[in-house]
Amino acid sequence: MPHKIPPTGQAPSPDIPRRTIDYVRALSACVDAKGDYFPGHSDAVGYLVTLYATELDVQEPLLSELHVAAMLHDTGKIRVADSILLAPRSLTDDEWKIMRQHSVWSSEITASIGGLEHLVSWVRHHHEHWDGSGYPDGLKGEEIPWQSRLLLIADAFHVMTAHRPYRRAMTRVEALTVLHNCSGKQFDPGFIDNALARPPVVTQRESMSDAVQVSSRRRRLA
Numbered sequence: 288m289p290h291k292i293p294p295t296g297q298a299p300s301p302d303i304p305r306r307t308i309d310y311v312r313a314l315s316a317c318v319d320a321k322g323d324y325f326p327g328h329s330d331a332v333g334y335l336v337t338l339y340a341t342e343l344d345v346q347e348p349l350l351s352e353l354h355v356a357a358m359l360h361d362t363g364k365i366r367v368a369d370s371i372l373l374a375p376r377s378l379t380d381d382e383w384k385i386m387r388q389h390s391v392w393s394s395e396i397t398a399s400i401g402g403l404e405h406l407v408s409w410v411r412h413h414h415e416h417w418d419g420s421g422y423p424d425g426l427k428g429e430e431i432p433w434q435s436r437l438l439l440i441a442d443a444f445h446v447m448t449a450h451r452p453y454r455r456a457m458t459r460v461e462a463l464t465v466l467h468n469c470s471g472k473q474f475d476p477g478f479i480d481n482a483l484a485r486p487p488v489v490t491q492r493e494s495m496s497d498a499v500q501v502s503s504r505r506r507r508l509a
């Protein structure tokens with residue numbers, strides 16, 4: 288039985304104009320270029336989150352809005368100093384406090400873009416954990432917008448399977464095992480069941496990039 292998206296009680300959102308999508312894509316490319324992850328990370332998370340959402344019977348315009356929220360989720364990192372963002376070591380407690388502010392800053396950037404007000408909470412809460420141990424507000428369970436819970440899974444999967452200078456990329460199976468082990472703690476267990484049931488077939492940088500391009504061509508975000 289697939290995990291269903293709970294009703295939000297909100298009216299369907301209006302379509303996002305192409306000009307806004309182009310602006311958001313440029314903004315996310317600027318943040319990705321800061322070097323925290325490789326170029327295209329935000330778009331790849333957008334691809335993954337829409338893949339998961341499609342399996343949950345989510346329809347347009349929500350699919351496109353999820354992709355846009357994914358492109359915005361880490362834009363607040365533009366305010367994080369490179370000495371913290373790119374630090375080749377563990378962060379200090381004070382540095383972590385700054386780093387954890389990025390989701391708030393991302394939501395403020397989202398709020399500043401006309402027509403995306405309904406995405407603000409999705410972006411703000413993309414690091415909240417199912418058990419309440421996340422940030423910035425320590426929300427737990429279904430207090431967390433389902434869109435944020437799905438973004439967290441897509442973001443985590445892509446980070447784990449990305450090549451980093453200091454570690455090899457996890458395989459798809461290894462990453463899915465981590466997701467499974469953290470189900471009910473960090474991640475929504477219902478969504479993890481779904482992710483495990485239909486894992487994405489691409490994990491490497493080149494193939495992920497190809498997949499994003501194909502996904503973009505198929506959908507109106509192109």
Ligand SMILES: [Fe+2]
Pocket residue numbers: 360361389390413414
């Ligand atoms: Fe983030």
